[in-house]
Amino acid sequence: xxxxxxxxxxxxxxxxxxxxxxxxxxxxxxxxxxxxxxxxxxxxxxxxxxxxxxxxxxxxxxxxxxxxxxxxxxxxxxxxxxxxxxxxxxxxxxxxxxxxxxxxxxxxxxxxxxxxxxxxxxxxxxxxxxxxxxxxxxxxxxxxxxxxxxxxxxxxxxxxxxxxxxxxxxxxxxxxxxxxxxxxxxxxxxxxxxxxxxxxxxxxxxxxxxxxxxxxxxxxxxxxxxxxxxxxxxxxxxxxxxxxxxxxxxxxxxxxxxxxxxxxxxxxxxxxxxxxxxxxxxxxxxxxxxxxxxxxxxxxxxxxxxxxxxxxxxxxxxxxxxxxxxxxxxxxxxxxxxxxxxxxxxxxxxxxxxxxxxxxxxxxxxxxxxxxxxxxxxxxxxxxxxxxxxxxxxxxxxxxxxxxxxxxxxxxxxxxxxxxxxxxxxxxxxxxxxxxxxxxxxxxxxxxxxxxxxxxxxxxxxxxxxxxxxxxxxxxxxxxxxxxxxxxxxxxxxxxxxxxxxxxxxxxxxxxxxxxxxxxxxxxxxxxxxxxxxxxxxxxxxxxxxxxxxxxxxxxxxxxxxxxxxxxxxxxxxxxxxxxxxxxxxxxxxxxxxxxxxxxxxxxxxxxxxxxxxx
Amino acid sequence: xxxxxxxxxxxxxxxxxxxxxxxxxxxxxxxxxxxxxxxxxxxxxxxxxxxxxxxxxxxxxxxxxxxxxxxxxxxxxxxxxxxxxxxxxxxxxxxxxxxxxxxxxxxxxxxxxxxxxxxxxxxxxxxxxxxxxxxxxxxxxxxxxxxxxxxxxxxxxxxxxxxxxxxxxxxxxxxxxxxxxxxxxxxxxxxxxxxxxxxxxxxxxxxxxxxxxxxxxxxxxxxxxxxxxxxxxxxxxxxxxxxxxxxxxxxxxxxxxxxxxxxxxxxxxxxxxxxxxxxxxxxxxxxxxxxxxxxxxxxxxxxxxxxxxxxxxxxxxxxxxxxxxxxxxxxxxxxxxxxxxx
Numbered sequence: 001x002x003x004x005x006x007x008x009x010x011x012x013x014x015x016x017x018x019x020x021x022x023x024x025x026x027x028x029x030x031x032x033x034x035x036x037x038x039x040x041x042x043x044x045x046x047x048x049x050x051x052x053x054x055x056x057x058x059x060x061x062x063x064x065x066x067x068x069x070x071x072x073x074x075x076x077x078x079x080x081x082x083x084x085x086x087x088x089x090x091x092x093x094x095x096x097x098x099x100x101x102x103x104x105x106x107x108x109x110x111x112x113x114x115x116x117x118x119x120x121x122x123x124x125x126x127x128x129x130x131x132x133x134x135x136x137x138x139x140x141x142x143x144x145x146x147x148x149x150x151x152x153x154x155x156x157x158x159x160x161x162x163x164x165x166x167x168x169x170x171x172x173x174x175x176x177x178x179x180x181x182x183x184x185x186x187x188x189x190x191x192x193x194x195x196x197x198x199x200x201x202x203x204x205x206x207x208x209x210x211x212x213x214x215x216x217x218x219x220x221x222x223x224x225x226x227x228x229x230x231x232x233x234x235x236x237x238x239x240x241x242x243x244x245x246x247x248x249x250x251x252x253x254x255x256x257x258x259x260x261x262x263x264x265x266x267x268x269x270x271x272x273x274x275x276x277x278x279x280x281x282x283x284x285x286x287x288x289x290x291x292x293x294x295x296x297x298x299x300x301x302x303x304x305x306x307x308x309x310x311x312x313x314x315x316x317x318x319x320x321x322x323x324x325x326x327x328x329x330x331x332x333x334x335x336x337x338x339x340x341x342x343x344x345x346x347x348x349x350x351x352x353x354x355x356x357x358x359x360x361x362x363x364x365x366x367x368x369x370x371x372x373x374x375x376x377x378x379x380x381x382x383x384x385x386x387x388x389x390x391x392x393x394x395x396x397x398x399x400x401x402x403x404x405x406x407x408x409x410x411x412x413x414x415x416x417x418x419x420x421x422x423x424x425x426x427x428x429x430x431x432x433x434x435x436x437x438x439x440x441x442x443x444x445x446x447x448x449x450x451x452x453x454x455x456x457x458x459x460x461x462x463x464x465x466x467x468x469x470x471x472x473x474x475x476x477x478x479x480x481x482x483x484x485x486x487x488x489x490x491x492x493x494x495x496x497x498x499x500x501x502x503x504x505x506x507x508x509x510x511x512x513x514x515x516x517x518x519x520x521x522x523x524x525x526x527x528x529x530x531x532x533x534x535x536x537x538x539x540x541x542x543x544x545x546x547x548x549x550x551x552x553x554x555x556x557x558x559x560x561x562x563x564x565x566x567x568x569x570x571x572x573x574x575x576x577x578x579x580x581x582x583x584x585x586x587x588x589x590x591x592x593x594x595x596x597x598x599x600x601x602x603x604x605x606x607x608x609x610x611x612x613x614x615x
Numbered sequence: 616x617x618x619x620x621x622x623x624x625x626x627x628x629x630x631x632x633x634x635x636x637x638x639x640x641x642x643x644x645x646x647x648x649x650x651x652x653x654x655x656x657x658x659x660x661x662x663x664x665x666x667x668x669x670x671x672x673x674x675x676x677x678x679x680x681x682x683x684x685x686x687x688x689x690x691x692x693x694x695x696x697x698x699x700x701x702x703x704x705x706x707x708x709x710x711x712x713x714x715x716x717x718x719x720x721x722x723x724x725x726x727x728x729x730x731x732x733x734x735x736x737x738x739x740x741x742x743x744x745x746x747x748x749x750x751x752x753x754x755x756x757x758x759x760x761x762x763x764x765x766x767x768x769x770x771x772x773x774x775x776x777x778x779x780x781x782x783x784x785x786x787x788x789x790x791x792x793x794x795x796x797x798x799x800x801x802x803x804x805x806x807x808x809x810x811x812x813x814x815x816x817x818x819x820x821x822x823x824x825x826x827x828x829x830x831x832x833x834x835x836x837x838x839x840x841x842x843x844x845x846x847x848x849x850x851x852x853x854x855x856x857x858x859x860x861x862x863x864x865x866x867x868x869x870x871x872x873x874x875x876x877x878x879x880x881x882x883x884x885x886x887x888x889x890x891x892x893x894x895x896x897x898x899x900x901x902x903x904x905x906x907x908x909x910x911x912x913x914x915x916x917x918x919x920x921x922x923x924x925x926x927x928x929x930x931x932x933x934x935x936x937x938x939x940x941x942x943x944x945x946x947x948x949x950x951x952x953x954x955x956x957x
Contacts, residue, residue: 012626035673036684037757039749051907059906065756066749067906072917075747079675111626121629125636134637142627229627279905288905471872 005342005580006149006317006425008193016143017083017109018063036081039105040067041074042088045158046113049148050085052278052290070095074104081107081138087146088116097127100136107138113146114185143190144229147582151291154563155582157186162584163251163556164595166207169603180207183555183584184214187246190582191219192229198246199543200530201515207555208248212530215246244549244580247515251556254507255459256397258559258592259422261390264483265307266300267560269373271588272380282376287369295366296560297329299457301564304377311370316362325360329353385414396430404438411445418590421451425459425593454600455593461605487503508552509565516577518546551580557592558583678757681729685764688722692771695719700777712779719772726765734758773883780880783873800899 017040040059042050047069059067068074070086082105086092100108119138128134137611149155163173163177191198197219202208222228251258262268269275271283278290287495289296293550299310330347381387388410396402407427409419424442427434446453514521529544552566563581587595695715737758741751 016626016822035686037760047907051905054906056904056906060756060760063760065753065760068749075749076755076907077747077750079672080753117630121633122636125633126640126644128913129637129640134634134641136629137633140629140633142629144626277907279907337729470929592735 003192004152005155005194006053006152008195009145009149012143012145012193013050013053014062016085016141017059017064019109020082020137026290033062037063037065038109039077039082040064041082041084041086041099042067042093042456043070045087045146046085046610048158048277048454049113049145051077052148052150061573062142068406074099076102076104077106078103081105081109084108084110085113085145086110088112088114088120090120093120093124097124097131100128100133101131103133103136106136108136109139109141109145110137110141111141114144114189115142116140144192146189147193150586153578153580154586155190156581156586157183157582157584159183159186159584161595162427164591164598166250166556167252167599168588176210180210180214183211186220186584187211187215187553188205188218188222191246192553194244195230196243197223197230197532198244199547200246200248200532201524201527202248202530203250203253206250206252208250209528211555212248213527215577216530216532220536223532229360231306242548243543244551245515245547246551246553247512249508249511249552249554250511251554252462256426257506257508257561258395258557258587259589260426260561261386261419261589263300263387263390263424264564265304265305266564268304268377268381268386268587269300270375270560271590272386273373273591274588280373280572285372287373293366293369295370295397295564298387301567304374304381307370308374308378311367311374314363315367315371318360321358321363325353325356350385383414384419386408386419388413388417389419393423393426396427398486400430402427402431402438404441408441408445411442412449417449418593420449421455421593421597422589424451424456425596427461428456428459441479452597454598454605455596456600457605458596458597458600461603488535506562508554508562508563509569512550512552512566512579513569513573516550516573519542547577548575549578549580551582554581554584556582557585557587557595559587639840642912674733674740674754674757677729677733677736678761679762681726681733682764684722685768688719688726689768689771689931691715691719691722692768692775696771696775696778699782701776701782716776717780723772724770725764730758730761730765733761777880780873780876784875785875787870884900 017038019036019038047067057065064079064083065080070084070092082099086096096108096110124140126138146157147155148158159179159182162179162183165175168175199213200216202212207227223230268487269280273280275289279286280287280289289300295310295314300443303311388406389410391402392406392410404467407423411425415423424446427442428439443453443456446456494567511524514524515527531543554562558581566579566581570577695712698712698715739752740746741754
């Protein structure tokens with residue numbers, strides 16, 4: 001039973017839009033007796049939540065006529081019910097109360113995207129009671145929906161700068177607890193949308209353990225009440241029998257993935273052209289890149305040159321089809337015999353041709369879109385010589401070798417400041433102990449290019465302090481690596497990079513695979529296990545696998561590169577496993593290096609003079 | 616507290632908690648006499664918009680009735696489609712299909728009129744009344760949505776009819792295969808007549824559906840004359856032959872009627888294709904827009920505009936102060952001048 005997070009979220013949102021009424025039948029006649037036309041009011045974060053999942057056409061299908069922002073001035077629509085989907089903050093409660101007092105809409109169905117805390121609910125209640133408009137509120141509900149589901153297996157909690165907040169040396173305990181709680185609440189929403197209680201595994205120490213403990217506590221509390229969200233979900237037929245494993249990781253586990261350059265289409269678009277919420281904004285146009293685009297779905301993980309070839313192939317095929325259509329209708333007109341049946345046959349040809357016109361126009365639009373994107377990418381790649389960066393980083397991370405001249409030439413050559421910084425940090429991360437002369441040359445080259453050194457110095461400091469870092473280079477076979485790493489690092493996790501025939505495997509993927517297989521593995525044996533359903537005491541009944549499904553969560557910033565390797569893991573396992581990947585936010589290399597730079601400055605490592613690299 | 620549901624709930628209903636909190640807040644805020652007037656006072660804000668509300672609620676009632684009508688019609692259409700798909704030759708529920716077709720046609724016609732009326736009402740309300748922009752958008756969108764749904768129902772209806780005529784042709788062929796003896800005599804006149812039918816069709820194809828009436832009448836006349844010819848040519852006193860001819864005439868009438876239906880439907884299809892082409896462009900508008908499409912831009916623009924206005928206000932007021940100061944200084948100088956001169 002594959003868990004499709006996006007479909008489940010869409011089901012819940014649909015039910016909410018139908019005013020939480022019981023759907024009478026799942027197909028066709030599911031509109032019930034009468035369908036009211038409603039107004040949807042949302043706040044900013046909830047608009048971002050809905051936009052990858054629903055479009056305006058879908059909203060219209062569900063009977064929503066207007067979608068408005070709660071913060072903007074709205075006018076009265078006295079005969080329509082209003083559905084609110086907002087985050088449970090006091091400001092939102094005040095605005096809703098103001099709307100109710102002004103009687104903007106006929107009835108108010110208020111849905112909070114997560115559990116509304118008691119004080120906020122009371123604030124809303126007292127405000128509406130004071131203005132005597134509480135009778136207009138038809139329903140108040142908690143929809144556990146507070147995550148952005150970008151694709152079927154990819155979600156984000158939209159908690160910006162979580163990495164900075166958690167690693168800030170000057171952060172107060174209260175702040176860190178707040179961040180950890182927010183992450184746990186988001187993960188709770190994911191678990192309840194999926195309808196299963198996962199088994200939680202995380203490394204010892206660090207934010208992962210804190211989040212796991214918070215989430216475990218929350219799930220246990222919730223499961224005490226019966227009926228609860230999970231029993232109701234289990235009673236419906238669409239639940240899976242097995243529980244998935246939720247693997248929590250901290251970004252510090254494998255830092256190099258967050259900043260490296262990649263050469264596949266999707267990570268390139270994300271990195272270079274900044275794809276946000278499946279939306280791409282070029283200087284001239286805006287594009288949507290999601291599941292509705294078949295070319296994107298089929299080709300987004302290919303390397304960039306192959307993508308260009310694919311576009312050309314599609315264009316040739318399109319031209320061929322257009323010619324065929326022209327022939328059938330244009331040429332046919334001369335040869336038509338006005339005979340009864342043939343008239344019908346001919347009309348059929350014409351009708352088919354006309355019906356295929358929308359499809360052809362769509363294909364042409366798609367080809368144009370990808371051609372424009374590829375052209376923009378190519379321009380930037382040439383400008384910044386990104387292929388050189390990619391090759392250099394790949395060599396360092398995969399082979400453990402570095403071409404010193406290429407490295408130094410890149411550092412002093414083309415490329416933005418962030419590119420150079422990323423290359424330098426990758427250099428730092430791929431070698432356990434780089435020779436100091438080389439290191440000095442690298443630093444000198446960076447300073448020459450007027451690059452802000454805070455991120456570099458920060459990473460250097462962390463590397464020396466922290467034994468949890470990914471730093472070992474490897475050229476030998478797999479088992480050797482495990483032994484050697486175990487010797488070196490003992491109890492802490494050694495994230496090593498392996499060279500496999502089909503490309504480099506990330507440490508994350510290997511760990512997830514080990515966790516899902518459930519066989520004794522020295523790497524993951526000392527991962528903590530939390531099982532919210534099991535009794536607190538004792539380790540009896542701890543289920544360690546094998547698991548068919550997994551949810552992988554990265555605290556601090558996820559990445560399409562990791563997403564791809566997890567998809568590949570799912571596909572190549574026998575039988576195929578299903579992995580969902582999520583993070584506090586999906587960052588590209590530029591944004592992450594900025595967060596590192598910010599941390600460096602907070603730690604007082606910034607070199608005087610140059611400012612933060614501008615965005 | 617919650618009744619057991621068959622669908623996954625996955626949300627927590629806090630309405631009861633909310634009501635309890637409202638009650639306690641009310642009790643805290645005001646003693647009982649005020650609470651008694653709470654229900655009356657709650658109607659206060661409503662009274663102002665009551666007149667507009669009544670007009671609006673009529674709109675809403677009509678809209679929901681039309682929606683219900685469309686829903687029921689599509690259910691009937693589903694039944695019709697199932698009936699029309701049956702391909703057994705001897706068990707043809709023609710009568711039922713025809714009845715259902717007539718009912719659906721009437722329904723669609725009535726719904727069409729209702730939607731047109733609703734549109735007129737909506738336009739009049741939007742232009743005359745002092746309704747907010749959101750309300751006008753809401754009503755316009757409702758009417759558009761109803762029109763789209765009605766159009767899709769009509770399209771479905773047309774497809775069902777096309778399928779039905781195709782099936783009837785298939786029936787005809789099979790019937791001819793099974794009853795081949797009668798078919799042999801019947802096929803000859805049928806074949807003789809076909810070029811005539813076709814020629815008429817070619818003439819009437821350009822003027823589209825409205826011309827079918829004029830096209831059918833000469834055909835009917837011709838049919839009658841051919842029938843007469845058939846009858847007169849075979850006026851030999853064999854009763855069996857006459858019966859056979861009667862059967863033949865019936866069968867050509869049937870087959871001719873079917874051919875006519877074919878032609879009519881194809882002409883309709885042609886006209887629909889051209890209207891489709893025209894509406895295809897206009898329809899693409901809303902379907903693929905993202906929800907957050909203009910949000911950021913509009914918010915940014917609004918904030919920017921606000922900032923500009925504030926700045927302007929500041930500059931105006933500061934100018935005023937400046938002007939006042941300058942005015943006073945001028946006055947002082949004037950006074951001094953007057954003192955000196957006068």
